[in-house]
Amino acid sequence: MAATIKDIARLAGVSPATVSRVLANKTAFYGPATAEKVQAAALKLGYRKNTAAAELVTQHSNVIAVVVNSVKTNFSSQIITGIQDTAAAHGLNVIIVYAGITDPEAQRKALLTVIERPVMGILLLSLNLTSENLQLLQGAQTPYCFLSIAFDDGDLPSIASDDWQVGYQATQTLLKAGHRKIGLAAVDSDSHTGRFRLAGYESALRDAGVTPQADWVQPGVYSYVAGREAMTAYGVASGLTGVVAGSDMAAIGVLNQARDLGLAVPTDLSIVSIDGTEMCELVQPQLTSVSQNFYDMGAAGVRQLLAPGKQLQQVTPIQVVDRQTVRVL
Amino acid sequence: MAATIKDIARLAGVSPATVSRVLANKTAFYGPATAEKVQAAALKLGYRKNTAAAELVTQHSNVIAVVVNSVKTNFSSQIITGIQDTAAAHGLNVIIVYAGITDPEAQRKALLTVIERPVMGILLLSLNLTSENLQLLQGAQTPYCFLSIAFDDGDLPSIASDDWQVGYQATQTLLKAGHRKIGLAAVDSDSHTGRFRLAGYESALRDAGVTPQADWVQPGVYSYVAGREAMTAYGVASGLTGVVAGSDMAAIGVLNQARDLGLAVPTDLSIVSIDGTEMCELVQPQLTSVSQNFYDMGAAGVRQLLAPGKQLQQVTPIQVVDRQTVRVL
DNA sequence: TAAATTTAAGCAAACGTTTGTTTAATTGGT
DNA sequence: ACCAATTAAACAAACGTTTGCTTAAATTTA
CATH class of the missing domain: 3.40.50.2300 (Response regulator)
Structure with missing residues (x-):
C-alpha cells in the first residue's frame, strides 16, 4: 500500500528515474519546475523511501x-x-x-x-x-x-582496556594506602579479561613484596551476586583489609555483604571497584574505582x-x- | 562479493528457483538428490541469505x-x-x-x-x-x-501503568504509616504521566484529610539530579516526614541528598520510590517502591x-x- | 499401451530503488 | 541559419530474492 517512487512518477507525470534523482538532490539532472512537481507529489502521497530496496542496488x-x-x-x-x-x-x-x-x-x-x-x-x-x-x-x-x-x-x-594494568592499578591503589592482605572478587578466571586482571593483581602484590594467597581470590561472573558470594566466602575473619572487585556491580555486592556481616566500609574493609560507571557515585560510600573509558x-x-x-x-x-x-x- | 542464490545454482547445476526452495525447506518442490547438491554448494560458498532482498519481494x-x-x-x-x-x-x-x-x-x-x-x-x-x-x-x-x-x-x-494509581498508592503507603506531611519529588508536571501521578498524590492526601501544600511538590525530570535538587529545595526544616520520588534514580537522589543534609532515612525521612527496578535493592537502605511490571x-x-x-x-x-x-x- | 496423474525442476515476473546510457529539446556561437 | 554544446528527462538494466506458472519426465491407472 505504501507509495513508491512509481506512484510519484505517475502523479507528477515524470519517470521514476527523475523522481529518484529529485529525491536524492542530484541537481544536475532536473529542472526546477519538475523538482517542484515531484516534491509536491511525494508530499501528497506521504512517500517514504524503501531503504532496503535502495541498499539492494547500491x-x-x-x-x-x-x-x-x-x-x-x-x-x-x-x-x-x-x-x-x-x-x-x-x-x-x-x-x-x-x-x-x-x-x-x-x-x-x-x-x-x-x-x-x-x-x-x-x-x-x-x-x-x-x-x-x-x-x-x-x-x-x-x-x-x-x-x-x-x-x-x-x-x-x-x-x-589493558586488563593487566586494570588489575595492577586497582591492587596498587590499595597497596599504596598501606594494605597488604588484599582480595580479588568476582573476576572470571576463564576469560582473557579475567586472567589478565588476575595476573596484574598478583604482579602488583609481588612487586610490593606480598605473597598472594589462594583464598584471597574468589572468582565470579562480575555480577552483583558474585560480589556478594565472594564476600560471603571471605567472611568476617579473613583478615583481608582490602578487596578489588571485578565490576561496579560486584563491588556493590561486596559492599552490601560486608555491611550485612557487620563490617564497615572503609573502616574495616576497603574496596576498589573496576569500571567506574555512574553507579560508583550512587551508593554510599561512593566507590573508589579503576575507571575505563567506555x-x-x-x-x-x-x-x-x-x-x-x-x-x-x-x-x-x-x-x-x-x-x-x-x-x- | 558475497555468494548469492545464483552462484549456488550455477555450482549445483540447478535453477535459482530450486535453490530458493531447497533453502526454504519447501519439500514439495524438490528431490533428495538435488537438495543435497544445493546444501553442499551453499555450505561451500558460505552462503548468507540477503534478507533485505527477500523482504522486498515477500x-x-x-x-x-x-x-x-x-x-x-x-x-x-x-x-x-x-x-x-x-x-x-x-x-x-x-x-x-x-x-x-x-x-x-x-x-x-x-x-x-x-x-x-x-x-x-x-x-x-x-x-x-x-x-x-x-x-x-x-x-x-x-x-x-x-x-x-x-x-x-x-x-x-x-x-x-495507571499513573493516577501510582501516585495514589505511593502516597497512601506513607499515609498508612502515619505520615501527613508528604512531598512529591522529581515528577514532571508537563507530561500526562506527571500530571496523573500528581493528581493521584493529591487525591490520596485529600482522602486522608490532608490539604496539599504547594511547596511539597518539587517537579523534575525523574533523574538522579532532579531527586537531589528536590531534596535540596525541601531542605532540612521543611517538616516533611515522607517523600514520594518520581523514579528509582530520583529516589536515590533524595536519599543521598537527605544524607548530605544530615537526615537519616527512614528515621528522619521516609521515601517511597516509583519503578521498582533492581536499583531499589542495591542501595542502603533498600527503597520501598511502587513497582511497575516492565x-x-x-x-x-x-x-x-x-x-x-x-x-x-x-x-x-x-x-x-x-x-x-x-x-x- | 495410451491416457491420466504425480513428481521434479525451470522460466520469468515481481518487489522498489539507482544509475549508465540514450534521446529530445533548448541554447549559444559564428 | 546551421552545427555544436548544453540541459532535461526518459529508458532499461541491475541488485537478490520468492513464487505462480509451465514443462518435462516418471509413475500410475485402466
Whole structure:
C-alpha cells in the first residue's frame, strides 16, 4: 500500500528515474519546475523511501550494528553513547540487537539477524562468541570489531582496556594506602579479561613484596551476586583489609555483604571497584574505582569500522578515581 | 562479493528457483538428490541469505523495532527483555534504536531509520514525540505501540501503568504509616504521566484529610539530579516526614541528598520510590517502591503489534513493595 | 499401451530503488 | 541559419530474492 517512487512518477507525470534523482538532490539532472512537481507529489502521497530496496542496488548501507551480550550490563550504555555520537557525526545509523550472554543459539540468532541484512559494520560488545559463531561472523564479508573484550588470538580486532594494568592499578591503589592482605572478587578466571586482571593483581602484590594467597581470590561472573558470594566466602575473619572487585556491580555486592556481616566500609574493609560507571557515585560510600573509558571505546569502534585494518588490538586508557571506599592505613 | 542464490545454482547445476526452495525447506518442490547438491554448494560458498532482498519481494518482515528515548533509563532493560522473550517466542527478531530524549531532530532520524525499512511493527519506549514526528510515525503504514507512557489522546495505542494509581498508592503507603506531611519529588508536571501521578498524590492526601501544600511538590525530570535538587529545595526544616520520588534514580537522589543534609532515612525521612527496578535493592537502605511490571509491558507490546486494534490503551498492574525506607510513625 | 496423474525442476515476473546510457529539446556561437 | 554544446528527462538494466506458472519426465491407472 505504501507509495513508491512509481506512484510519484505517475502523479507528477515524470519517470521514476527523475523522481529518484529529485529525491536524492542530484541537481544536475532536473529542472526546477519538475523538482517542484515531484516534491509536491511525494508530499501528497506521504512517500517514504524503501531503504532496503535502495541498499539492494547500491550494494552499500550506512547502518552499523551493535551486538550486546545482555541487557543488564550497565556500562554498555556509555559505550553505546560513544558509538551513537561518532556514528551520527559520520552520517551513520546505529541499530542494536541483544544476544544471550551464554546461550550459543541465541547468540547465533542475533548474529544472523545482523549478518543477513546489509550493514556496513558490526560492533560486538563484550561478547564471547563460540568458535562456531565466530566463524559465522568472519564468514560474512562485513567489517567487525570487538569492544570491551580482548582475546588471546591477536588477529581479532578489538578495543579494550589493558586488563593487566586494570588489575595492577586497582591492587596498587590499595597497596599504596598501606594494605597488604588484599582480595580479588568476582573476576572470571576463564576469560582473557579475567586472567589478565588476575595476573596484574598478583604482579602488583609481588612487586610490593606480598605473597598472594589462594583464598584471597574468589572468582565470579562480575555480577552483583558474585560480589556478594565472594564476600560471603571471605567472611568476617579473613583478615583481608582490602578487596578489588571485578565490576561496579560486584563491588556493590561486596559492599552490601560486608555491611550485612557487620563490617564497615572503609573502616574495616576497603574496596576498589573496576569500571567506574555512574553507579560508583550512587551508593554510599561512593566507590573508589579503576575507571575505563567506555565512551572512547565506542567512538574508537566506529572509527575502526570506517578505516579497518589499521590497528587490530587497540587499548583505551584507564584512570583510578579516588572516592570514598579506600582507607589509608 | 558475497555468494548469492545464483552462484549456488550455477555450482549445483540447478535453477535459482530450486535453490530458493531447497533453502526454504519447501519439500514439495524438490528431490533428495538435488537438495543435497544445493546444501553442499551453499555450505561451500558460505552462503548468507540477503534478507533485505527477500523482504522486498515477500513484502513482509519479521523484525520488530524498538525506539528508546535514551540510553540512560534503567527500567528499559526490563521492558526490552519482555519484548525480546515474547518476540522470540513468535519467531520475531528485535532491533533497537536510540532516539534523543529531547532533540526532535534526533528523534526524527531514529524514527526514519526504523520507518524506512521493512519492519513489522514499532514499539516506542517512554518516548514523547513532537506532533510532527508523531505524524511521521502514523504516516508509515506500520503498526506501533507506545510503552510506559500514556497520552491524553486516547487514540494512541499504549501500554503503561495507571499513573493516577501510582501516585495514589505511593502516597497512601506513607499515609498508612502515619505520615501527613508528604512531598512529591522529581515528577514532571508537563507530561500526562506527571500530571496523573500528581493528581493521584493529591487525591490520596485529600482522602486522608490532608490539604496539599504547594511547596511539597518539587517537579523534575525523574533523574538522579532532579531527586537531589528536590531534596535540596525541601531542605532540612521543611517538616516533611515522607517523600514520594518520581523514579528509582530520583529516589536515590533524595536519599543521598537527605544524607548530605544530615537526615537519616527512614528515621528522619521516609521515601517511597516509583519503578521498582533492581536499583531499589542495591542501595542502603533498600527503597520501598511502587513497582511497575516492565517486563509485562514489553510482552504486551509485542502481542499488541501482532493483534493490533484490540484494545488501545492497556494498563499493567502495579504493586507496592515494602522494603526499608518507610518508617511507621 | 495410451491416457491420466504425480513428481521434479525451470522460466520469468515481481518487489522498489539507482544509475549508465540514450534521446529530445533548448541554447549559444559564428 | 546551421552545427555544436548544453540541459532535461526518459529508458532499461541491475541488485537478490520468492513464487505462480509451465514443462518435462516418471509413475500410475485402466
